[in-house]
Amino acid sequence: MSDENSQSGNGSAKTLLEKIVQVFTGEPQNKEELVEVLNDAQDRDLIKPSTKLMLEGVLEVSDMRVRDIMIPRSHMVTIDIEQTVEEFLPIVLESAHSRFPVVNDDIDHIEGVLLAKDLLAHAFKGDTNELTIKELLRPAIIIPESKRVEPLLKEFRQERYHMAVVVDEYGGVSGLVTIEDILELIVGEIEDEHDDLLEREIRQLSGNVYQVKALTELDDFNEYFNSEFDEEAADTIGGIIIHQFGHMPRRGESTKINDFEFKIVNADKRRIQQLQVTVPKGHEITGKLADER
Structure with missing residues (x-):
């Protein structure tokens, strides 16, 4: 048998052996291998990019704790129990929140x-003048910062509640989390008719960490974050990121530009969709878009 035939035979045997091993050992063996399987499935058009992103979102959620996704206490919209309807109703209408x-x-x-x-x-009924908040109160669900997100989502569904107050190890309120916050990690940002332009494009996650749409106009980004990215180099912040990488980055890749840290949250083969931006400590931002000047 020639060397070529021998190599061919060995190759076939190896392929068969690999298949047998896969049957008995099961694959993938870890999360990294599972992501590779998803990438391969997308490359072969077995699943859509949106489906792969959702599956990766599920994997990402399984590692997260509530502290990673909660709305910080400084951004909580609250009502004082002593307020009258006339006092708290403008808060309800302006925020457009449901809880x-x-x-x-x-x-x-x-x-x-x-x-x-x-x-x-x-x-x-027209009896709001005599109404007090105490009459309408529902129990608050309290959870620790360290609680894992995955079981929390299960509890949200089983217990039929949609919001929980997050506390630290000393019992102080750290923030709050909603079922929508978790679902957005899996399916992407959920927009409704009440979201304004600022909320759709830039959203503070916690402290100096923000979620930003890659298609955010660069002048808006610079105005909001008080930054100086070259507006002649690209029209959007996503364009700046692609230029920095030199290739179309994948979900999870990160880079640093001008002390700003950028992590790819959502992306497919053609474009970046969502970014996580960490602002340098001590850097002051304006919090306004360019058209709000």
Whole structure:
């Protein structure tokens, strides 16, 4: 048998052996291998890019804790238990939220949760003048920062609640988390008719960490973050990132430009969709888009 035939035979035997090993050992063996399987499935058009992104989102959620995704306490919209309907109704209308933590004196003393829909029945009856928040309070769900996101999502579904207040190890309120926050990690940002331009393009996750759409105009990005990225080099912040990488980056890749850290949150073969931006410590931002000047 020639060397060529021998190599061919060995190759076939090896391929068969690999298949047998896969049957008995099972693959993939770890999360990294599973991601490779998903990438291969997408490359062979077995699954759509959007499907792969959702599956990767599920994998990402399995490693996260509540502290990684919660809305920080500084961004919580709360209502004081002593406020009258006339006092808290503008807060409800302006924020367009559906649930509000109700506090007693300060944010570390949560008395319960007010659902905006609970006000509707009283509004139609015309008895809101005598209405007090205490009559409408629902129990607040309290969870620790260290709780894993995956079981929390299961609890949200099983117990049929949509928001939880997050506390630190000392019992102080750290923030809050909603079922929508978790779902957005899996399926991408969920927009509704109440989201304004600022909320759609730039969203603070916690501290100096932000979620930014890659298609955010570069002048808007520079204005909001008080940065000086070259507006002649690209029209969007995503263009700046692609130029920095020199290739189309994949989800999870990161880079640093001008002390700003950028991590790819969502991307496919053609474009970047979502970025996680970590602003340098001590860097002051304006918090406004260019068209808000």
